[in-house]
Amino acid sequence: MPADDRRGEALRIALVGIGSAATRAHLPALRDAEASGAVQLVGVCDPDGARREAVIAAHPNTAGFADNDAMLEATAPHLLVIATPPSAHLGEMAAAAERGVHVLCEKPLGLSDADVAALRALAREHPELALATVHQYRFATPWRWMARAAAGAVDGGEPFSLHADVERPGTDPLSAGGWRADPEHEGGILGDHAVHYLALFALLDPGCAVVACHREGPGGREVASVEVRIGSAGTGRIEVSYAGSRRANVIRLERRAQCLQMDWADATLTVVHDGMPSRPRTAVSLSDRAVVNALYAPMYDELIAHLRDRSWRMQTTAHTLGVAALLADAIRLAR
Structure with a gap:
């Protein structure tokens, strides 16, 4: 269900990838948002069972999965947070978009010109969705x-x-x-x-x-x-x-x-x-890692406050596409 169709309910969030970015930054920020009632962490996905169990222990209403598609089907989130290695990002974004799920993806996107083309196609096919990237430095x-x-x-x-x-x-x-x-x-x-x-x-x-x-x-x-x-x-x-x-x-x-x-x-x-x-x-x-991690909180505050705003979603997706293209250009020129 696209987030702009919500009627006052908490934002349902699923998280794929429980590595350092998730444990040091995403999950602490989400824990604070959960405490306020703004979000609900409905699912976490990682091939490491011990990582899944550790998150579930801290979030009792969260289900654990080893497969992202299974998590998306079972939990029907409004937003998928992607914190996996970069080469997995596009596939996980596509899986979310096909189900009408907004995306917040860890950087980087745009490892090649082909990746940028695929990302642009995804945005063109799903113009109602926000495709956001984690670039939190702007909140400093x-x-x-x-x-x-x-x-x-x-x-x-x-x-x-x-x-x-x-x-x-x-x-x-x-x-x-x-x-x-x-x-x-x-x-x-x-x-x-x-x-x-x-x-x-x-x-x-x-x-x-x-x-x-x-x-x-x-x-x-x-x-x-x-x-x-x-x-x-x-x-x-x-x-x-x-x-x-x-x-x-x-x-x-x-x-x-x-x-x-x-x-x-x-x-x-x-x-x-x-x-x-x-x-x-x-x-x-x-x-300072603690400073960088703390900037995830205002990033999530902005996302939660504006995800129902179509113009914000379009601007956010446009920024994601633009930065991905810049990175792809840099990588190509460096070869």
């Missing part, structure tokens, strides 16, 4: 400040630059799967870290375009850079590394016409205007 307050400043440059057609730099000493050691170290089949570092910033750039300009991408190094120790055109005169650069010695995130915005520079380096935000630096202020850090 420092980014919202930077985005407002960058949006002014985009709207005014003035030159500006956005530079995102992510450093990690290897892939996430807490991840239950190894997809992050498999660039050929699962997207690697471009699908893990770079796609978050492609998603942020696409919010500033849905027509932004990847113009260059370079990637080198073996899986799990990759280094990559992506160059993006934003608006009529803006540039974006994303540099990501699994070969670093620390966990660090830096985003820098420079607006030349206003002589404005904003640096968000881990937990500190500094603004320089007309050569006068502000006092550095404490900010959340995107290199």
